[in-house]
Amino acid sequence: MSYFSFIQRTLACVALxxxxxxxxxxxxxxxxxxxxxxxxxxxxxxxxxDNLNEGNLETALEYYQKIEARYPFGRYAQQAQAxxxxxxxxxxxxxxxxQNTDRFLRQYPDHQLASYVMYLKGLATLDEDDGWMNYLxxxxxxxxxxxxxxxxxxxFKELTLRFPYxxxxxxxxxxxxxxxxxxxxxxxxTARYYFVRHAYLAAINRAQIVLTDFQTSPxxxxxxxxxxxxxxxxxxxxxxxxxxxxxxxxxxRPSFDTYQKTLEFQNLKEQGLIK
Numbered sequence: 001m002s003y004f005s006f007i008q009r010t011l012a013c014v015a016l017x018x019x020x021x022x023x024x025x026x027x028x029x030x031x032x033x034x035x036x037x038x039x040x041x042x043x044x045x046x047x048x049x050d051n052l053n054e055g056n057l058e059t060a061l062e063y064y065q066k067i068e069a070r071y072p073f074g075r076y077a078q079q080a081q082a083x084x085x086x087x088x089x090x091x092x093x094x095x096x097x098x099q100n101t102d103r104f105l106r107q108y109p110d111h112q113l114a115s116y117v118m119y120l121k122g123l124a125t126l127d128e129d130d131g132w133m134n135y136l137x138x139x140x141x142x143x144x145x146x147x148x149x150x151x152x153x154x155x156f157k158e159l160t161l162r163f164p165y166x167x168x169x170x171x172x173x174x175x176x177x178x179x180x181x182x183x184x185x186x187x188x189x190t191a192r193y194y195f196v197r198h199a200y201l202a203a204i205n206r207a208q209i210v211l212t213d214f215q216t217s218p219x220x221x222x223x224x225x226x227x228x229x230x231x232x233x234x235x236x237x238x239x240x241x242x243x244x245x246x247x248x249x250x251x252x253r254p255s256f257d258t259y260q261k262t263l264e265f266q267n268l269k270e271q272g273l274i275k
Contacts, residue, residue: 036066045076052083057091078104082113085120097124115159115166122155122172146186153179184214188222200230221247 036044048063064080064087071077081104088097101121105114125148156172156179163169191206203226210223224247231240 036063041067041071041074041076044070045080048080049083052087052090055090057087061087061091078108078111078113081107082117085117085124089120089124094124094127097121115163115168118155118159118163119168119172122152122159122175125152125155146183149179149183149186180214181217181219184210184217184219187214188219188226191223191226195226195230198233200234203227204230221250224250 036047039047044063044067048060048067051057051063052060061084064084067074067076067080081100085097085100085104088094088100098121101117101124104111104117105121108114111117127148153176156176159166159172160169160176187206187209191203191210194200194203194206207223207227207230210217210219214220224243228240228243228247231237231243
């Protein structure tokens with residue numbers, strides 16, 4: 001066989017192989033055709049919402065992505081973005097939930113769903129399924145970081161300021177109160193952590209944070225008691241006596257609940273909702 005004939009036969013085999021591969025590829029692609037091809041935006045959205053409600057989160061997310069890709073300017077595109085946030089939140093993927101809230105709020109800061117999306121961002125920041133609040137019950141609290149609580153507080157605060165009449169505003173305010181109380185407990189528990197390890201000056205410093213930053217919290221009384229015990233352990237009787245006098249002077253102070261209800265009453269009065 002001549003070299004030229006060998007080349008011809010080789011090229012013919014390659015061409016035949018290409019035809020076979022192309023045919024096989026077409027058949028394979030037909031086997032994985034997108035079942036949503038040709039669906040109307042209404043059907044695609046209804047299916048996405050149904051899957052979300054049924055807990056089929058991955059399928060719901062896939063359909064929401066298709067809505068945004070196929071109908072970016074349609075009536076469901078913005079709704080799909082907002083529900084994508086919720087789907088990621090329910091799927092316990094807080095990082096993606098927050099990422100998508102930022103995308104939505106950046107594109108549609110004044111959208112009617114903005115307060116809802118911002119509320120979800122606050123919940124995702126807390127990552128409540130893992131439980132930031134559980135930090136309060138864990139040991140070695142001095143190693144814990146309360147930054148998530150502070151960030152969530154800022155998000156809920158922004159929600160109440162930007163959308164004061166939103167259906168999520170009242171719940172955001174309640175969560176702000178809970179976060180303040182949780183942070184006060186966090187600081188007091190950290191002070192106690194130092195106290196039992198005889199690090200009395202460190203305990204006093206953390207207890208003072210409760211008094212300066214969370215004066216109205218019920219934890220303030222506990223912080224004062226702890227400071228008195230620290231000064232007693234340090235044999236600083238004058239300081240201990242000062243703290244005991246403060247405790248005595250504040251024993252009839254209104255409770256935190258009374259203080260909170262007074263603030264709520266004043267807010268309602270300022271808004272003209274009550275006389």
